[in-house]
Structure formats: structure tokens, C-alpha cells
Amino acid sequence: MASDDKPIASGRWHPPGSSRAEPAVLLGADKTLYVRLASGGDPVSLGDLARTDISARVGRIPRRIAFADGSLFETEDNDAVDLWLKKQGKSGFVHELERFHPRLIALVVAIFLFAGLIYRYAVPALVEVAVVVTPPAVTQWMASGTLLSLDQAIFDESKLPDARQTEIQQAFSEVATLSSRGVDGYNLNFRLGGVIGPNAFALPDGTLVITDELIELADGDMDMIIGVLAHEIGHVEEEHSLRQLYRAAGMAGLIMLIAGDVGAAGEDILTNGAALMSLSHSRDAENEADRISVELMAKAGRDPRAIGRFFARLEEKLGLDGESSFLSTHPGTAERRQAIDDHAKSIGAAGP
Ligand SMILES: [Zn+2]
Structure with a gap:
């Protein structure tokens, strides 16, 4: 790993399909996340940010970072995870949240347009169906x-x-x-x-x-x-x-x-x-x-x-x-x- 890799947060690491927990640290470089055990050695989990599932923040519940291979990293340090994701900017879930409002507005507008279209076209169409049936x-x-x-x-x-x-x-x-x-x-x-x-x-x-x-x-x-x-x-x-x-x-x-x-x-x-x-x-x-x-x-x-x-x-x-x-x-x-x-x-x- 490159030398500028910085620890994001410390927590526990679970191997794929196991409840065994080992003290570990989450590190990030660019769009890559990886986990190194506190005891040292090579990274035990490694994954592209886009292919890694980071649970949404819910109060003080520990954050879960699920890697594609089934291994899991868990941390109580929610702020550190958010901060790192925010720095990544483009594809973090923080970004998704920021886009949420314009999307909601677009959705509401779409619903109104759809309702208008139903009124304009679906009622006459339904009338024809009803006449036939x-x-x-x-x-x-x-x-x-x-x-x-x-x-x-x-x-x-x-x-x-x-x-x-x-x-x-x-x-x-x-x-x-x-x-x-x-x-x-x-x-x-x-x-x-x-x-x-x-x-x-x-x-x-x-x-x-x-x-x-x-x-x-x-x-x-x-x-x-x-x-x-x-x-x-x-x-x-x-x-x-x-x-x-x-x-x-x-x-x-x-x-x-x-x-x-x-x-x-x-x-x-x-x-x-x-x-x-x-x-x-x-x-x-x-x-x-x-x-x-x-x-x-x-x-x-x-x-x-x-x-x-x-x-x-x-x-x-x-x-x-x-x-x-x-x-x-x-x-x-x-x-x-x-x-x-x-x-x-x-x-x-x-x-x-
Ligand atoms: Zn008449």
C-alpha cells in the first residue's frame, strides 16, 4: 500500500462467515478501503469503495463496512467514517444524501405531471374500455x-x-x-x-x-x-x-x-x-x-x-x-x- 494511506477508524474485524472479532484498523487510499489487524501483517480485507457496503449512520449504532468477500469491519467511530467519506466526495453516501432533495423535488413534479397525464389521457381511455366491457x-x-x-x-x-x-x-x-x-x-x-x-x-x-x-x-x-x-x-x-x-x-x-x-x-x-x-x-x-x-x-x-x-x-x-x-x-x-x-x-x- 502507498505510504499516504491513513487510518480512518479503529474497530473490530470479522472474517467472512464468522462471528470471530479481532481488533483492527480501517484504512483508506483513494477509492480503496482496506483493513489491517491490530496485530499487524498484510491487509485482511480489501475493496473498492464502490463495491463496499457502508451502513447508513443510525444514531450511535456501530457502523458496518461489508467487503465483497463477506468480511466485515465494525466501528463505533461514526464521525471518522463520515469525515473520510465526505473527503472522497463523488461516490460516498454523503453525496447521495446531498442529492436527495433535488431528487425528491423532481419526484414530486413527476407525480404531478403523471396525475395530469392520467386526467388528460387515462380517463378517456378508461371510458372507452368501460364502454367495450x-x-x-x-x-x-x-x-x-x-x-x-x-x-x-x-x-x-x-x-x-x-x-x-x-x-x-x-x-x-x-x-x-x-x-x-x-x-x-x-x-x-x-x-x-x-x-x-x-x-x-x-x-x-x-x-x-x-x-x-x-x-x-x-x-x-x-x-x-x-x-x-x-x-x-x-x-x-x-x-x-x-x-x-x-x-x-x-x-x-x-x-x-x-x-x-x-x-x-x-x-x-x-x-x-x-x-x-x-x-x-x-x-x-x-x-x-x-x-x-x-x-x-x-x-x-x-x-x-x-x-x-x-x-x-x-x-x-x-x-x-x-x-x-x-x-x-x-x-x-x-x-x-x-x-x-x-x-x-x-x-x-x-x-x-
Ligand atoms: Zn342528440
């Missing part, structure tokens, strides 16, 4: 619960004559047959809307509801009625309601749902009619449903622009900021009617 039995359960609570709170039995209901049902079936779910994917219900007035909506399982008030507003225009129902078919085909519900359920709700544990609170939300009714679709979802209405109506040989005419009539009769909850969930702007006309033209549908 939701079995039909669950959407049926949601729909029957929703319809039941709406029947109790808002609706009354339809006053529409049976013959008129049958007529609308037949016209609806002709359009529903052309949809991707087919006529069996839908179940049309007539109700007296009461406080919700002229309205139509779709539940995730294909249950459709149309109010007497909406049929009255259409004033005998069957295309208008069927155009609205075709728009609702669009919402079902694109699973808009389910997505809206899941978005509203949020991260916690989605995890519970995917894990198969909805819980009592979740059950309330998923089958509460008011919750579903208060969710308005996004502008994109509305445009999608409009396009599907235009396409289905054209295929069925009906007026593809009927849904646009319906929105115009709704505005004309009730005013833009009227009482109709259908208007509040279906903003019928001029732009929207233009988009309907444009789409009708683009698929080559003849005007009325």
Missing part, C-alpha cells in the same frame, strides 16, 4: 332503472291513440331495420312528457322514448318524428349515453365499474333518470347523431333533412332559450342545420 345485461339494467325512475317522477302514460302509436312504430321499424343494430336492437316507448315537454331520448341499451308533446309539435309530419328517432338511433349506435355516464362517473367510478364493483352510490347514479337526462351530449356527438339520422332517413327513402326541420320548428315554437329540455340538450343552431343540409347533399340525397 359493459355487458348488455348492465345496459339493460341501467335503462330499466332509468325508465322506471322517470316513470315515477316525470312521465305519464301516453295519451296517443293506439292507431297513431302503431303507425309511428311501423315507420320507426322500417328505419331501425337499416341501422347497424337492426330493428331488434331498439324498443320504442311512448310517454306523456309533462314537465319535460317535447322530448325524445335514447338509453344505452336501445330503449327509446318519445313524448306525446314532441309528436304534437311535429304536427303530422311523420318524417320529422322519424328523423328525431333516427337521431336517437345515432346516439345509441355511437354509445354516446354510456360514454357520457362514464365520463360523469369519473376516475373512481370507472375503476369500480371495470373492477365489477359498482356499489350503492354507483347504482344510484347509473339508474337515476335525472342524472342521465341532465347529461347533454357533446357538439361532436350531436353532429354524429345528426349525420346518422340523415343517412338512415335517406336509405329509408324519407326526407334526410327532417331532423334539421325539426330543430327549426322547435326553435320557432319554443324560442331559442325556451323551456324545452330537449333544446337545452340539443342546441339547434343555424350552423347545425347547415351541416345537416350539407351532409344530405354530400350523400346525394334529393331535397324534399
